[in-house]
Amino acid sequence: MTLLYFCLVLAAAVLASAVFDQLVRGVSMPLIQIAIGAVLALCGVTVAGFEVDSELFLVLFIAPLLYQEARSVDKVALWSNRIMILSLAIGLVIVTILVVGFLLNAIQPSIPLAAAFALGAALGPTDAVAVAALGQSAGLNKRQEILLSGESLINDASGVVSFQFAVAALTTGAFSLVDASASFAVSFFGGILLGLALAAVLSFAVARVRDLGLEDTTFHVLVDVITPFFIFLVAEAVHVSGILAVVAAGLIMSFFNHRIGPDVARMEIVSSSVWQVVTFVLNGIVFVLLGMQLPFAMSDSWADRSIGNLELVGLVLAISAASIIMRTIWFQGINFVGRKQRAREEQKNSGGTPEQVRAVLKSVKFVTGESLREAFALALAGPKGAISLSIMFTLPYMVGGEYFHERDLLIFLACGVIVLTLLLANFALPLLLPKREEEGFETDTQAVIDVLRAVIEDLSARQTKENRRATQVVMKQYSDRIARIKSGLDDEPDEDDAEMRRLVLKWERDFVQHAIDAEEVSPMTGYRMLNRLAETEALMNHNRDIKWLLGVARRRISMEVHSIKRFLVDKVPMMSASDEEREMRELQAKSLESVMSKLRELLNDPAYRTEDVSALMVEVQRDLRRCKRIGRDIGTVARVEDRATEVRRLGYALELEHIQRMYESRRISRAMAKYMRENVALMQLDLEDKV
Structure with a gap:
């Protein structure tokens, strides 16, 4: 039960973060979730003693997150910028591992070099959720967004693979560059090939199920959700990279789905909604765990007499600075290469001689004020997050048969770097790349x-x-x-038109209420109709406050009470769903006929404009024809939906x-989002009333 309570607390914290994110502007979701986790830890809800199997943590959190990232990424943009993205996702990660590893080992020799490399590998990946949130507060252009999103996708895999090799060297105490290179090649390329093959097999199986007509929405969503776990476990079972297999499958999966249509599109919408919830919850849990881990890891490190508190802070600052400096230099190099390529193309297009082209290329400086500012901004735009923390949680507790004392210190350093980079990305980046006023x-x-x-x-x-x-x-x-x-x-309709539509709704309510009182319609059908009319009026007025919610609840309770009372007292037999729907359509048609007669009278009323009344009559007449047509064959409509x-x-x-x-x-x-949603809800309600 303790584990269940802990999971419920995590879920409640993630849910609360979704509410605070809507109320607190200017602060990214990961920071809010970290703060909530820290508050929970200070209130006594800690993760002390919380242990999870390393393999379980990878498959539970990292595999589905990377799979969804790969599925949703812009493949065309990713391919167009593949060289720069690969340099960031592989080259920069390797350089970061070496710099952080040697720096940490030099400052703190008690930490083994392999463990320091493991920390560098964990801090190599950037957080995709945090990167996506940056576009809301900073003025990133399209090219910058593509580079950052592509880097955050692929560097997860390279960071995880490098981390696994560093941990293997830590636990075995031996490292061979030749053996590691061969193992890396097998794991890297084997994972990619296996991921592509499994994606093709799964897509073929799903297509055959569709051909047999046995597929439904539940099947489709379950296959989507299970796929990353299945691919990861199969890849790990054959000793290739499960992370790369999941990424490769996610990238290629969309190319296998050639079927389109309303039914398939509806399933895709449901699947997309499910994945939004799954990825949000998984990312949220990891960041809340980060916040809960901070006080716990900090207290242990603070109590450790072998290292001072100022030294701890200095280590976090040094590692963060080294990572940011390396990213700045790397982006400066990318910027320099890009400027030289543009200069070469401009000279060639203008008919310049080879000598002129070389002269122009020599004039291109490696560093300019503008390029340095952009490079530093993009360096800050790569905060560490969920993947880095997830990787660090998989550090072994035992090394060489003894307890790994530096584990808590390494997790603390990772937490400090994650928080610091998130703070810099959230508050410093908008100052370097501010949003333009027109944005x-x-x-x-x-x-x-x-x-x-x-x-x-x-x-x-x-x-x-x-x-x-x-x-x-x-x-x-x-x-x-x-x-x-x-x-x-x-x-938005003017007040005269809105008032006329409210009057039409009042006529319909009066007609339905009279039919209920005169026992011309069953209470269940009548009150269902009244409830729909009330919801339509509330949506039209955009008045969905607490009074509206209480009104809806009161009407629903009243409907149920009257229906039960009529059934018990008058012994009214229960109708089947098709009979009830038929009665609903007949009642709606009669109410619209009553409305039409009243609208004809309004044509001669000088208080109302003739063109407005005529336009409304056309709408009512159209709805009336639709109700009568559907009412004649409601059984068929119930079985086969109109395309x-x-x-x-x-x-x-x-x-x-x-x-x-x-x-x-x-x-x-x-406010505008709420207004637009309510308009769509009104149209949805109108559509369902006519079907």
Whole structure:
């Protein structure tokens, strides 16, 4: 039970961090989670004595995180910048290992050189979540974002493989460069090849299951979630790199999925949502554990008389400075090479002679004020995080049959470097690369247009021969919405139009309530209808506060009470789902007919504009025709969903996804995101009412 309570505390801490992240701007999520973990530790919830098998920790945290990173990365951009990314992900990691290892061993000789190299290997990878969060506060351009995201993906694998070799040298006490190079090549390339092969096998198996018609959403999501664990365990069983196998599988997996369509797209949306939760929880748990580990590791190191507190702080600062300096020099070299390449191309394109080209290349300086500022900023934009801490937790407790006393010290140093680099990235980087003023919140109109355009692009990519006509109909509807917004016709309705729509909802409520009182409809159906109308009005008014929530709860309780009372007192038989749905459609059709008659009367009312009443009559008439058509064949509709309706449903889901992305990237305000979500919810509710 103690382990269960501990897991629940971690889950609650991650959940709390999601709330604080929405309230506290200017502080990245990892820092919030670390702070929550530290508070828990100070309150007595510590990780003292918490031990986990090294292999279990790798497969539980690192494998799924890297797999999802690899799946979602921009493959085209990754390939276009492959040379620079590989230099960062492999070359810079190796240099960091050597510099940190020799520096730490020279300052603190009690730490074995192999253990110091292990710390350098753990600090080689950059944290992908923290790097992604930097784009929200700093003015990174597209090229810089590609370099940082590609580096954070691949250097995880190189750091883990290097760490494993350093730990092997630590535990065995022997190291051979030839043997290590051969083992590294087998592990490196063997992991990649095995990952590609397993990805192909799994994709083939899933395709055969689809061909048999045995696949459903649950199957699809479970296969996605299980894949990284399966690939990692198989790779480790055959003694190749499980991390590289997972990364290779994630990179290639999307190329095997050629099927598109509403059903497959819906499963992809569900899978994406599941993975968002899984990766957020796993990253959150690791950072909360970091915060909980800090006081514990700090107290042990502080109590250790063999090393002073100032020396501990000095070690953290020295290792952090060495890592940042090496990254700065490396990015300065990349910048220098890039400037020379651009100068060569400009001279060649302008018809310069070879001598002129050489002269121009010689004039390119290695360091300029602007290049140094950018290099230093990009060096700070590589904070350490979840992967580094996860790797350090796998350090062995026993070395050579004796307790490894330096383990706590190395974890403390890693924690200190992680916190320091996160703080620098969060607070210093925006000063070096500030966001331009025009990169703030977008205008409301432009934000809506961007979301609708993104949905059109997504729907276009999901077209198949079977759903092309339905998809094009929905895409045209989105194009019409964009056109109306640009012409100013799709802004928030004016007060007269809104008041008229509220009046229509009141007429429908009165009609349904009268039908319930006159026992013309079953109470369950009637109160379901009233509840939908109330939700529609609340969404239209954008009034979803605590009173709205209490009102919804009260109406639902009232509906259930009246239905049970009618069943017990009047012995009204329970209806089947299809009969209840048919009665709902018939009630809706009758209420719309009543509304149509009242709208005709409004045509002669000078208080209302004729064009507004006519436009509303067209909408009501369209909905009435749809209800009557569906009502004649509700059984068929229940079994086979209309393709256009399915595509609309998919479009609304994509809208919500793009709205969330815009909010997370701080392109829209929280109020605007809430307003846009409620508009989509209103359209979803309207769609479900008509199906």
